[in-house]
Amino acid sequence: NVPCDLVTGEERVYANEDARQAPHIACTIEMCSTNTPFEVAVIDEIQMIRDPARGWAWTRALLGLCAEEIHVCGEAAAVDLVTELMYTTGEEVEVRNYKRLTPLTVLDYALESLDNLRPGDCIVCFSKNDIYSVSRQIEARGLECAVIYGSLPPGTKLEQAKKFNDPDDPCKILVATDAIGMGLNLCIRRIIFNSIVKPTINEKGEKEIDSITTSQALQIAGRAGRYGSSFKQGEVTTMHHDDLGQLKEILSEPVRPVKAAGLHPTPEQIEMFAYHLPDATLSNLIDIFVSLSQVDGLYFVCNIDDFKFLADMIQHIPLNLRSRYVFCTAPLNRKEPFVCTTLLKFARQFSRNEPLTFDWLCRHTKWPLAAPKNIKELVHLEAVHDVFDLYLWLSYRFMDMFPDAVLVRDIQKKLDDIIQVGVCNITKLIRASQSAAASSTVEVVSEDFPLSRTMRVTRAVSDHHGAKSKEALSIAVEVPGERRGKNLKAYRSAAKQEDLKSHGRGSLANRLLREGLLTQDMLRQLQSEWQDQHRNGRYGLGSKRDDQNSAKATGRKKK
Numbered sequence: 248n249v250p251c252d253l254v255t256g257e258e259r260v261y262a263n264e265d266a267r268q269a270p271h272i273a274c275t276i277e278m279c280s281t282n283t284p285f286e287v288a289v290i291d292e293i294q295m296i297r298d299p300a301r302g303w304a305w306t307r308a309l310l311g312l313c314a315e316e317i318h319v320c321g322e323a324a325a326v327d328l329v330t331e332l333m334y335t336t337g338e339e340v341e342v343r344n345y346k347r348l349t350p351l352t353v354l355d356y357a358l359e360s361l362d363n364l365r366p367g368d369c370i371v372c373f374s375k376n377d378i379y380s381v382s383r384q385i386e387a388r389g390l391e392c393a394v395i396y397g398s399l400p401p402g403t404k405l406e407q408a409k410k411f412n413d414p415d416d417p418c419k420i421l422v423a424t425d426a427i428g429m430g431l432n433l434c435i436r437r438i439i440f441n442s443i444v445k446p447t448i449n450e451k452g453e454k455e456i457d458s459i460t461t462s463q464a465l466q467i468a469g470r471a472g473r474y475g476s477s478f479k480q481g482e483v484t485t486m487h488h489d490d491l492g493q494l495k496e497i498l499s500e501p502v503r504p505v506k507a508a509g510l511h512p513t514p515e516q517i518e519m520f521a522y523h524l525p526d527a528t529l530s531n532l533i534d535i536f537v538s539l540s541q542v543d544g545l546y547f548v549c550n551i552d553d554f555k556f557l558a559d560m561i562q563h564i565p566l567n568l569r570s571r572y573v574f575c576t577a578p579l580n581r582k583e584p585f586v587c588t589t590l591l592k593f594a595r596q597f598s599r600n601e602p603l604t605f606d607w608l609c610r611h612t613k614w615p616l617a618a619p620k621n622i623k624e625l626v627h628l629e630a631v632h633d634v635f636d637l638y639l640w641l642s643y644r645f646m647d648m649f650p651d652a653v654l655v656r657d658i659q660k661k662l663d664d665i666i667q668v669g670v671c672n673i674t675k676l677i678r679a680s681q682s683a684a685a686s687s688t689v690e691v692v693s694e695d696f697p698l699s700r701t702m703r704v705t706r707a708v709s710d711h712h713g714a715k716s717k718e719a720l721s722i723a724v725e726v727p728g729e730r731r732g733k734n735l736k737a738y739r740s741a742a743k744q745e746d747l748k749s750h751g752r753g754s755l756a757n758r759l760l761r762e763g764l765l766t767q768d769m770l771r772q773l774q775s776e777w778q779d780q781h782r783n784g785r786y787g788l789g790s791k792r793d794d795q796n797s798a799k800a801t802g803r804k805k806k
Contacts, residue, residue: 256277294325327504368419374446394407577641
């Protein structure tokens with residue numbers, strides 16, 4: 248019964264009906280005020296200070312909050328860095344260690360089959376393909392499951408969590424990504440890792456697929472048997488037997504200490520820099536700034552690729568530097584074409600000093616929207632939800648130009664309900680998608696979810712299982728351990744055979760199809776030509792003759 252306001256980049260929810268500020272505020276890390284004096288501040292998940300993209304926000308909060316007392320919560324791996332940062336500012340640091348209040352056991356056996364699922368189980372996947380596949384296979388067994396992944400709206404995630412947690416609801420299984428690791432309270436008895444490899448972004452902004460870290464494994468595994476849930480202890484295992492040993496190794500390793508805190512150039516710094524380089528673009532300015540910046544060993548400059556991508560995208564639009572900077576810090580996924588296109592339109596309209604009205608937004612998004620009939624439509628609805636988030640985020644920064652935040656929030660809630668219906672019927676959407684996927688291109692998964700190892704394995708062994716279906720989403724997760732145990736060779740040969748087929752499934756093919764520059768017949772013809780060239784050794788990938796000629800040429804150059 249303590250009044251508390253909620254503040255995020257897109258939303259303000261006041262405890263008092265007259266919108267008077269409550270004595271307590273809960274906010275996202277990016278939105279904490281460094282100007283307001285507080286008696287006490289609490290910063291959660293402090294280990295995120297090392298995050299290549301968002302670490303700067305934790306650094307800003309830790310060093311910038313005007314609070315008499317700050318409580319910092321998170322992994323012990325961050326203790327040394329936080330202590331050292333506080334030493335440089337002359338603060339007193341008191342470290343308190345807490346033990347988990349319920350036991351957590353790593354089981355000695357893997358699940359092996361979805362027939363072995365029990366109420367309270369949560370299968371953790373690292374790709375949307377696996378989410379769709381596993382949830383369909385579970386429901387094919389007559390079980391209900393809830394689904395949670397990162398790109399779902401917050402309201403839908405909460406509804407799915409509520410459904411799973413409700414003891415009177417028949418839904419007793421959860422299929423989720425590592426989105427469950429933070430911010431959701433779930434009654435999970437057992438965590439089952441469907442895979443232990445995950446796509447990540449390295450310091451250079453490049454995508455890699457690697458085993459999960461000890462920190463990530465502990466964060467996810469720790470969701471099982473949480474104190475206060477209906478289960479008195481938690482259990483952890485893997486879907487496949489040959490992953491279990493590696494998971495045990497990962498969990499037994501010490502968490503690598505957090506070495507440095509993230510920083511990001513502020514708008515004031517960039518403005519000062521622009522004064523001396525008036526003809527430089529914003530993208531160039533930030534490049535030059537970062538290249539000239541010197542940071543000591545306690546800090547690093549966060550990845551600025553997303554910022555530069557947006558800066559380049561709107562460079563041709565006439566905006567003042569401060570407004571341009573704000574547009575470039577907008578929270579969006581640059582791999583969502585519809586959202587990026589909308590930001591471009593927002594910026595263009597903004598530059599003409601024409602307010603972006605509710606009617607304009609409805610026309611652009613074709614609102615009202617119907618419930619999704621397939622996965623592709625569900626993904627589009629998620630993108631539209633992101634567009635509404637973008638409008639609301641900008642409305643708090645440019646109130647006059649984005650004046651209809653109240654109306655947009657109303658339709659966003661309606662859209663959330665529509666998406667919830669789609670997620671509840673996700674297996675029907677998958678079935679509806681398969682006819683299109685089988686005949687053309689798989690546009691089910693957004694690009695930030697690359698094909699996982701599980702998908703590769705399935706292609707290698709699907710004939711062994713006598714799988715009659717060649718549908719794009721029938722990804723078997725119950726591959727016997729002995730088949731999967733033949734190292735990478737078992738599916739690399741199959742992967743090579745699939746490489747040619749995958750040419751038609753990539754983002755370029757999808758984009759050309761969407762824009763009408765490529766037809767399905769043309770795509771099939773291209774696939775046929777690629778296969779012919781590959782067989783004749785003219786494709787270049789597997790041609791021994793090309794390799795030999797290349798070697799001879801190299802030899803001649805050396806002479």
